[in-house]
Amino acid sequence: MIMEIVGELINASRKKIRDDIKEKNSKVISKVAKDQYEAGADYIDVNAGIFVGKEKDYMRWLVKTVQETIDAPCCIDSPDPQVIEEAVKVHKGIPMVNSISLEKERYENMITVIKGADMKVIALCMSEKGMPYTKDERMKIADKLVNRLVSNNVAIENIYVDPLVQPIGSGDNLGIEFLNAVEQIHEEFEGIHTICGLSNISYGIPARQFANQTFMIMAITKGLNSAIMNPLDKKMMANIIAAEMLAGKDQFCEKYMNAYREELFNF
Amino acid sequence: MIMEIVGELINASRKKIRDDIKEKNSKVISKVAKDQYEAGADYIDVNAGIFVGKEKDYMRWLVKTVQETIDAPCCIDSPDPQVIEEAVKVHKGIPMVNSISLEKERYENMITVIKGADMKVIALCMSEKGMPYTKDERMKIADKLVNRLVSNNVAIENIYVDPLVQPIGSGDNLGIEFLNAVEQIHEEFEGIHTICGLSNISYGIPARQFANQTFMIMAITKGLNSAIMNPLDKKMMANIIAAEMLAGKDQFCEKYMNAYREELFNF
Numbered sequence: 136m137i138m139e140i141v142g143e144l145i146n147a148s149r150k151k152i153r154d155d156i157k158e159k160n161s162k163v164i165s166k167v168a169k170d171q172y173e174a175g176a177d178y179i180d181v182n183a184g185i186f187v188g189k190e191k192d193y194m195r196w197l198v199k200t201v202q203e204t205i206d207a208p209c210c211i212d213s214p215d216p217q218v219i220e221e222a223v224k225v226h227k228g229i230p231m232v233n234s235i236s237l238e239k240e241r242y243e244n245m246i247t248v249i250k251g252a253d254m255k256v257i258a259l260c261m262s263e264k265g266m267p268y269t270k271d272e273r274m275k276i277a278d279k280l281v282n283r284l285v286s287n288n289v290a291i292e293n294i295y296v297d298p299l300v301q302p303i304g305s306g307d308n309l310g311i312e313f314l315n316a317v318e319q320i321h322e323e324f325e326g327i328h329t330i331c332g333l334s335n336i337s338y339g340i341p342a343r344q345f346a347n348q349t350f351m352i353m354a355i356t357k358g359l360n361s362a363i364m365n366p367l368d369k370k371m372m373a374n375i376i377a378a379e380m381l382a383g384k385d386q387f388c389e390k391y392m393n394a395y396r397e398e399l400f401n402f
Numbered sequence: 403m404i405m406e407i408v409g410e411l412i413n414a415s416r417k418k419i420r421d422d423i424k425e426k427n428s429k430v431i432s433k434v435a436k437d438q439y440e441a442g443a444d445y446i447d448v449n450a451g452i453f454v455g456k457e458k459d460y461m462r463w464l465v466k467t468v469q470e471t472i473d474a475p476c477c478i479d480s481p482d483p484q485v486i487e488e489a490v491k492v493h494k495g496i497p498m499v500n501s502i503s504l505e506k507e508r509y510e511n512m513i514t515v516i517k518g519a520d521m522k523v524i525a526l527c528m529s530e531k532g533m534p535y536t537k538d539e540r541m542k543i544a545d546k547l548v549n550r551l552v553s554n555n556v557a558i559e560n561i562y563v564d565p566l567v568q569p570i571g572s573g574d575n576l577g578i579e580f581l582n583a584v585e586q587i588h589e590e591f592e593g594i595h596t597i598c599g600l601s602n603i604s605y606g607i608p609a610r611q612f613a614n615q616t617f618m619i620m621a622i623t624k625g626l627n628s629a630i631m632n633p634l635d636k637k638m639m640a641n642i643i644a645a646e647m648l649a650g651k652d653q654f655c656e657k658y659m660n661a662y663r664e665e666l667f668n669f
Binding site: 303304307308309310311312314336340341342345346349350352353355356357373374377378380381382383384385386387388391392395400 | 570571574575576577578579581603607608609612613616617619620622623624640641644645647648649650651652653654655658659662667
């Protein structure tokens with residue numbers, strides 16, 4: 136698959152996972168990592184953010200536990216540079232860091248860890264002024280953030296810009312403004328990645344999964360090439376495979392044909 | 403719905419319908435017209451092309467039969483200008499004509515009927531050189547065809563450009579080249595419509611309906627605002643409603659919410 140998928144399920148904000156992390160239940164964490172990996176995840180997100188004071192310890196354990204099970208990099212998900220620094224020490228391969236933004240304090244804290252290191256970084260289109268709504272607001276932040284990261288020796292290929300999805304229920308244009316930002320980011324910065332957790336689009340409306348699946352196809356059409364998502368959502372994965380094939384990213388429709396043979400299109 | 407839908411089911415190339423037309427079975431034709439109309443069709447395509455020598459008679463009968471049942475215009479589907487001329491005589495409201503192209507003989511024949519008349523016209527991106535493959539080939543034909551139609555007093559709003567979908571199985575880029583043509587046509591000609599029968603995209607690959615449904619969402623993302631299709635395909639209709647909502651074309655998500663309440667998203 137061309138799209139890079141960050142499996143989102145190992146996150147302490149999920150009640151079940153929270154208990155498993157607390158008890159250091161490596162059997163469950165290993166299984167959730169393995170399931171996501173086998174379903175197509177390229178990175179396994181690990182988040183222990185709710186354990187104040189113990190985040191560092193849990194994060195180290197999570198990285199080790201995931202990488203003892205599968206041969207995949209983690210996406211280290213923390214706003215705390217010290218937590219990231221510790222997690223990176225035990226991490227094998229090139230990790231992804233989730234995330235930096237243009238907010239002054241967050242940028243300055245995070246860049247100390249990222250600067251010069253060989254890691255991927257998720258760059259949120261967020262500034263002191265808060266969340267962006269229009270394409271132009273997103274582009275203003277993206278321009279500043281990407282240029283600043285590049286000037287701090289972060290390779291453009293390692294930057295994953297997240298234009299931030301806003302709920303369509305809050306404004307009819309919040310979907311298209313996001314999509315157009317994805318398109319323009321790829322036009323302006325060759326080799327860059329775009330990424331998002333797109334389920335926010337359907338916050339407050341019914342048939343959320345259906346809306347999310349539709350929005351994924353639209354985002355791929357505009358160039359989105361990475362996503363933080365649940366790779367166990369079979370319909371979503373099938374949509375990605377079909378959309379990438381139709382977008383000309385699947386030579387001889389090979390992945391599409393394989394997915395069909397593996398009965399991934401039987402919903 | 404923003405997208406204009408041309409219901410494609412009354413077509414003599416379909417075995418069952420062929421017999422019903424031959425027997426002038428108005429009960430069946432009325433029902434197929436009504437079913438499509440109630441499912442959301444804006445135009446009812448009528449095609450009696452296989453009845454050589456009798457097409458004119460059958461076409462008149464089809465237009466009358468459809469319009470005695472429902473209050474909707476027809477899409478008169480014939481390459482023969484005389485057939486269209488006769489059908490238009492019995493047609494109420496503003497018809498759509500399917501279709502003209504840049505092929506010399508076809509253009510010259512069809513323009514005599516269309517010129518100065520108040521009708522919508524489907525303009526195929528086809529020339530003497532055959533079918534187009536790339537976006538640029540489509541744009542070259544579209545530019546010439548649209549300009550020629552406008553110079554023959556066809557209003558831009560009445561032109562429905564069909565960039566012609568080619569099977570993805572014949573080339574990995576045939577989907578994206580089509581999609582990019584849709585986008586560019588809307589950029590170059592304000593107020594114009596794009597239209598297509600998109601099922602050709604999946605010719606030769608498996609899971610055709612799934613591929614078609616995915617491609618529809620991608621085409622809407624690029625601006626497609628009309629389609630020749632089966633409006634009884636519930637999943638396809640649901641995809642259109644969701645994609646248009648996410649593209650900012652559904653104020654306060656009203657159509658989406660209504661569709662949800664009417665259980666149109668229960669596949």
